[in-house]
Amino acid sequence: MSTRLLHPSFQNGIRKGGGENAGGILTCKCSDRPVKVKVSGGIAHNHACGCTKCWKPQGAAFSVVAVAPSENVSVIENSDKLVVVDRSALIQRHACGACGTHMHGPVEREHAFQGLSFIHPELLDNNSWPEPGFAAFVSSIIEAGVDPSEMEGIRATFKDLGLEPYDCLSPALMDYLATWTAKKNGVLHQ
Incomplete structure (x- = not known):
């Protein structure tokens, strides 16, 4: 069992998600003029992610990230604060330039995920989002400075939480x- 903070929402086990997920409003961490992004409709493939590109809460080794159709994601307040983190990346992560919170990340170029936007459901204004279903890119946290000797305990903790740890995406994805x-x-052929 790992004592490392995987993600704040995992500290007391995985919260069971709502069955009627209808989206909501994502809000950045700014107290002044927060960026707000509306997600109309449900989200899918919610998971813990250890990649070095995803936004993570302070002290967390993993993010919690899901996808929504890009046409269901729109900035509704303070879009002037958004900056693209890395224009060369597949996922065009739009982050608040003031607090650094990643608000949405559309996939715009030709790819299997084109037309989807990556979001962090913990930023939603409700708890109806589905619980994470797996942990992806687990070994990538080593690239962020986690000692390799911790990996066995981290994987065991994910399994105890009911999340299968993968070093890529889930088999279905x-x-x-x-x-x-x-x-x-x-x-x-089609």
Whole structure:
């Protein structure tokens, strides 16, 4: 069992999500003129992510991230504060330039995830979002400075929480990526 802070929402176990997820309003951490992003409709593939690109709460080794169709994600307040973290990245993470909170990350170029936006459900104004279903890019936290000797305990903690730890995405999402690529390359037909 790991004593490292994986994510604040995991401290007392995984909160069971709502079955009627209808989105909500994401709000950055600023007390003055916070950025607000509306998510109309449900989110999917909620998971813990250890990649070094995702925004994480202070002291957390993992983010909690999900996707929504990009057409369901819109900035409704203080868009002037948003900056793109890395224009060369697949996920165009729009962060508040003042507090650094990542608000939404659309995938705009040709990719299996094109048309989806990555969001952090913990920023929603309600608790109806679905609980995380797996942990992705677990070994990537080593790149952020976590000692490799902690990994066995971290993976065990995720398993105890009911989250399968992967060093990539879940098998269903990896199958989706491979299918998209095979169709694009003509190996599989529509």
